[in-house]
Amino acid sequence: MKRSTFWGLFWVTLAALYLFVPLWGAFDFSLRAERDVIGVAAYTRAFADDDFWRTFIFSNQMALISIVASILLIVPTAYWVQLKLPQLRPAVEFITLLPFVIPAIILVFGYIKLYSSDIALGPITLLPPLTNSDFSTNILLVAGYVTLALPYMYRSVDNGLRAMDIRTLTEAAQSLGAGWFTIMFRIIMPNLRAALLSGALLTFAIVVGELTLATFLGRPAFGPYLQQLGQHKAYEPAALSVVSFLLTWLAMVLIYFVTRGSNAQVTGAH
């Protein structure tokens, strides 16, 4: 064995151990819910809790809405900027980088300060407090998730658009009589499948276990539920952590297969 290969394997093994051992620890721990028995009692108990399903389904719904909202917001924008308004590209790219500068805790702090009272222009109320009803608070939550995912989604879509000739596609479609709606939904989006899917999976990975926004907006999401569960239970949180990891892992493996051969970004916000 070459000396460099030995050192290569040494570092790779060390990394694999660091990544694997805590997960194994959680897995091993989650199997010991009953004394002297190795079994899946922690999983059955975790899944038997109605609150688990309620919060888990809520988080999945929010993830789905966030994914659809961010696709509808970002694809037309990135397309339009590339086709008609290249002079706006620096401004749009600057905005898509802002979520790196504004962490989730600051974002939610700003939302609560701004949207927990009326927004008024003199005597005219422009916007009632959004934090007053569940529905409008969910809007804030989704807006926050779209914001957190913005850098990844935008980059993914922008790269996807660059890889195809949108000008020719657009002109061809127009000369056949297609309107903007048809161009967007039947030409551009189908061609962006891989980019949209990887952006969507990454958004999912960021959103499903998210704690900060959901906690401070007081929504019944999976992140806050898991955190609460950790306060008074030992084995169930470990079991659900393993499940969360498997979900993230599944999302990443799917991204890997979807984007094989292209340069996709595979990391999200914390």
Added chain:
Amino acid sequence: MAQAAIAPPKRTTDYVARMGGVPLAWLGVLPFFIFAVMFLILPSLSLFTGSFTDAKGGFTLDNVLGLTRQDIVDAYVLSIQISVVTAIVGGIFGFFIAYALVMTGVPSALRTSLVTFCGVASNFAGVPLAFAFVAALGRTGFITEFMRDTLHFNIYDHGFNLYSFLGLSLTYLYFQFPLMVLVMMPALEGLRREWREASENLGANGFQYWRYIALPILTPSILGTMILLFGNAFGAYATAYALTGGRLQLVAIQIGAQIRGDVLHNPGLGYAMGFGMVVIMALSILAYTLLQRRAARWLQ
């Protein structure tokens, strides 16, 4: 442009139609800018103005000056310390792993699975990560019990505590070094074989190649990515909160406590703390962007 000549003439309305001097084409990006203003820019600005507003709504510098209060300075110092430590340790560790994956004969199946694993780990933050570390390194954790039972060494008797600076650093490293690996691998792949051959032809040994050629080219990437890791740790809230509750008084944790219930007894001071956090994040992203631009001179 030949293409433009063949293409059917565009509808003249695209160029002519204007609304108050703004081309109609700009309407296409309006939803995006409205979203950005409502959910990104105005909320941040409202914290900014809050930092300079007193209880009666007048202008004041007291809030920003109040950041020099001892407990607040301590929070910033602690947050910066933990971010610097995990950025440097994670950066160095991640660099060696990226090097091992790119430059040495590691089997490609191992390489692919580790890279995918790094993608997962760099996204696996927050509550589940904290719980995995409790299960591994907590008082009854997997590693703790393994070391106690087989090596007869109880780490908790020797000053280790997961809910401490060291414990939180080890937890942060779980998403820090994989990020370094993912960002550094393309940079290392950008090192051209010709540079190494040219230096060998001129009589350089491996050390000289790294000292005078490869490292100077890579330095902006390495520093830039470490700064990215710094920001990554500095802004983190969920992992720290889930792991330590409120025991480590980081900036993000203090801001969280302030949102829950004005623990600083001054809302303006809370906004100023948030503003200070954004300033530090902005400076680190700016430094990262400048260093990446410099790195792009040679790599790619």
